[in-house]
Amino acid sequence: MNNTDSAPSTSGRAVVVTGGASGIGKAIAEAFTANGDRVAVLDRFGVDSIAVDVSDEASVKAAFAAARMQLGRIDILVNSAGLLTESRLEDMTLAMWNETISVDLTGVFLCCREVVAEMRQQKWGRIINIASQLAIKGGTGLSHYSAAKAGVVGLTKALALETAGDNVLVNSIAPGPIETPLVDGISEDWKAAKRKELPLGRFGTTAEVAPTALLLASDPGGNLFVGQTLGPNSGDVMP
Numbered sequence: 246m247n248n249t250d251s252a253p254s255t256s257g258r259a260v261v262v263t264g265g266a267s268g269i270g271k272a273i274a275e276a277f278t279a280n281g282d283r284v285a286v287l288d289r290f291g292v293d294s295i296a297v298d299v300s301d302e303a304s305v306k307a308a309f310a311a312a313r314m315q316l317g318r319i320d321i322l323v324n325s326a327g328l329l330t331e332s333r334l335e336d337m338t339l340a341m342w343n344e345t346i347s348v349d350l351t352g353v354f355l356c357c358r359e360v361v362a363e364m365r366q367q368k369w370g371r372i373i374n375i376a377s378q379l380a381i382k383g384g385t386g387l388s389h390y391s392a393a394k395a396g397v398v399g400l401t402k403a404l405a406l407e408t409a410g411d412n413v414l415v416n417s418i419a420p421g422p423i424e425t426p427l428v429d430g431i432s433e434d435w436k437a438a439k440r441k442e443l444p445l446g447r448f449g450t451t452a453e454v455a456p457t458a459l460l461l462a463s464d465p466g467g468n469l470f471v472g473q474t475l476g477p478n479s480g481d482v483m484p
């Protein structure tokens with residue numbers, strides 16, 4: 246049973262997934278589709294995607310207009326679009342810093358802003374932001390990425406406070422290392438050292454992250470999560 250009269254049923258919901266053409270976002274989009282929900286994928290690339298650059302305000306507005314045309318409404322937003330580059334802070338250019346903050350943090354702000362008013366009016370909505378466990382523990386060569394992801398966790402909490410009264414629940418997922426194209430570029434030495442650090446001794450798969458998004462979006466299962474950061478992270482961080 247749903248927790249309010251305005252809640253959509255537990256399938257057939259309208260879902261937007263940014264970054265849904267690859268990796269974690271793709272697995273989440275597939276999991277919602279398998280659940281019987283209707284999914285619009287927004288991504289820079291991807292044949293079945295609505296084109297978007299999440300760091301560009303006009304592009305985000307146009308893409309959400311297209312998603313609304315496709316879906317009719319938006320019940321659930323998953324922000325998974327993101328990029329990762331590496332540089333020690335002392336060598337980092339301002340351009341590299343700005344690119345990461347623009348995509349990984351400002352992109353989440355812009356996409357959330359597109360859906361909040363509508364979800365409040367519906368008196369039902371779920372926003373799930375993909376952060377990272379590096380928001381909590383930091384990472385060498387990843388000051389820009391760690392700062393952006395810590396920003397996502399903070400944004401999630403603040404927005405959750407603003408919207409919970411209208412039954413719009415905002416949470417984040419902070420995965421540990423997951424086998425996706427994002428981590429393909431990292432050196433094998435780093436990956437081997439990282440595996441040794443993990444209590445589980447291995448990276449996760451996207452299929453092991455997607456169910457966390459389904460849980461947060463579920464009704465009643467997700468109804469008590471407000472501003473939380475869930476960590477499918479192989480034990481990398483125990484907050």
Ligand SMILES: NC(=O)c1ccc[n+]([C@@H]2O[C@H](COP(=O)([O-])OP(=O)(O)OC[C@H]3O[C@@H](n4cnc5c(N)ncnc54)[C@H](O)[C@@H]3O)[C@@H](O)[C@H]2O)c1
Pocket residue numbers: 263264265266267268269270287288289290297298299300324325326327328329348375376377378419420421422423424425426427428
């Ligand atoms: N893979 C990991 O180990 C890991 C761990 C923690 C968090 N994350 C986060 O999970 C999310 C998904 O990452 P992934 O590992 O699936 O990577 P991925 O590279 O497989 O997927 C990222 C997707 O985002 C899209 N994207 C990038 N920049 C974009 C932009 N400006 N506008 C629109 N789309 C854009 C890409 O085209 C791609 O489809 C990211 O936010 C990432 O930071 C990943």
